[in-house]
Amino acid sequence: MNDIFNLSDKTVLITGGAGLLGPEMASALLEKGATVVMADLDKSKCDAIIAEKSWHDLPVIGIGLDVASSQSWKDALKLILDKYGKIDVLINGAASTNQSKTANFEAGFEDFPEEDWDRIMDINLKGVFLGCQVIGKQMLTQGKGNIINIASLYGVVSPNHRIYPGTGIFQPVAYSVSKQGVIALTKYLATLWADKQIRVNSLTPGGVWNGHEGLFYERYKQLNPSGDMAHKSDMNGGIVFLASEASKHIVGHNLIIDGGYSVW
Template sequence: MKYDNIFNLQGKVAVVAGGAGLIGKELVRGLAEMGAMVILADIDAEKGNIYVKRLTSLNLKASFKYLDITKEKSVINLINYIGKEYGRIDAWINCVYPKTKDWGVKFEYVSVKSWKKNVDMHLTGFFISCQKIAEYMKKQKRGSIINMASIYGMVGPDFSIYKDTKMTTPAAYSAIKGGIITFTKYLASYYGKYNVRVNCISPGGIYDRQPVKFVQNYNRKVPLKRMADKEDVVGAAIYLASDASRYVTGHNLVVDGGWTIV
């Protein structure tokens, strides 16, 4: 076995659901730069199309397809389309972030309706796409599914980082992301015999022009002394999508500058 090409994605077809978002865009570009044909699938057609245009002008292989991950039919249509057009799907990354308008209100004010809606869109959205794509990959006897989880699916929040800001983190986020991590392990166990690997990535907080106070609090706490850049997540996704990780399944790859080890 030669190792110099181990991360190469040439000839592979990858889907990034939520590919028009902060992290998603980087993943789309990263996978495309490694040689994959990447389908940027998102509910936001405008953002998705603009980004794909930029990538194709750089001679990268990418195309936009509409996806509403909360709708079974939308997921099925997308998989059928890619199957017909490209004949294979090697990697599928769930990087969506559906949320209600009141997302982020303090815990004591969260309504049952809001809680249910968020769990339904986010966790059930991951369920829908994982079920459909795993069944597709089972038939082709290979594939890699990558679910974006979070450090908040692993450890409780440190609320001191929100001190002197209006920010907080929703309880539903912890429940959803914790659910995604164990759901990923369930899927890895269930589909292992079909050579379908299922892993997740748990990033720490990504810098996105948050209030200065918050960033200072965050940086002080984390061992690497900075928030993640969106670029920091890409290597993990390339690894899990490529043959370099061919014997890795059910894993939660933590990309958090050390947040969860202290």
């Protein structure tokens, strides 16, 4: 059974490679033998993570990628093909979040600026569209591929607006709408390409602990059946599962890892 999780023949591209979940996912995939390309807007951040984790002897590199630019995607694909000859798995993880806010990320709905809406949509949704388009076209040429789009709990359910006041944490409208769009895009492509041996699924993390404390943390824990936020490594099993042959007949699925938050 362990063989179905073996990724030793897979080349995997992770966008948002230097983000909260990117390094954890890279570590899990490397452990299963994958060759990993960590992509981020700032390549040096990926390089720093590789150095910090002493991955120099492992099959992992960092590259620069602006997910909102089709040319940047094409450049990244060329680099990967020149170096590895193929790309097997795309993980679309780059996003504008509370860790990478736009200028007016914290504005309320009534005053939310168009420019922030556009920027969040560019990264969170257009970026996934472009990645699926550019890399998916290559996978069609190869005759096989696997795309995993990272969605969000707030693409499945609405934010509970009552847990945010007084916490200093905000959840803008564009984030929720963009992430629901990611799930819709996943289903569209899953049905379009399933008979062409390209699987498309999404993974939805619930709230992931990133130093949260105080009022927000206490409220969130009360709302979650599991009684806590996820640890960033809690996504690793799901990402290995979706990237591997263990999920070979799973198409268009949104794998929710939220401790039960969306159940009640």
